[in-house]
Amino acid sequence: MDTPLRTLVKSLTWQALGLMLMTLIGAGVTGSVAEGGGIALAGAGTGLVAYALHERLWARIRWGRRG
Incomplete structure (x- = not known):
């Protein structure tokens, strides 16, 4: 079983990747990096x-699980 710290680090790295991708997608949809970033931050937090x-x-x- 993972330690709580490992779970936190995994969560943070996963969210960093998602934040970058959602910013790009949001910017593509809205035409604004700032708006895309806002959408991405809201999604990343939740x-x-x-x-x-x-x-x-x-x-x-x-x-x-085995073992």
């Missing part, structure tokens, strides 16, 4: 919390 909670929940479920 996604960070959801991902961390999801990881911690699945860490408690034994189904599908």
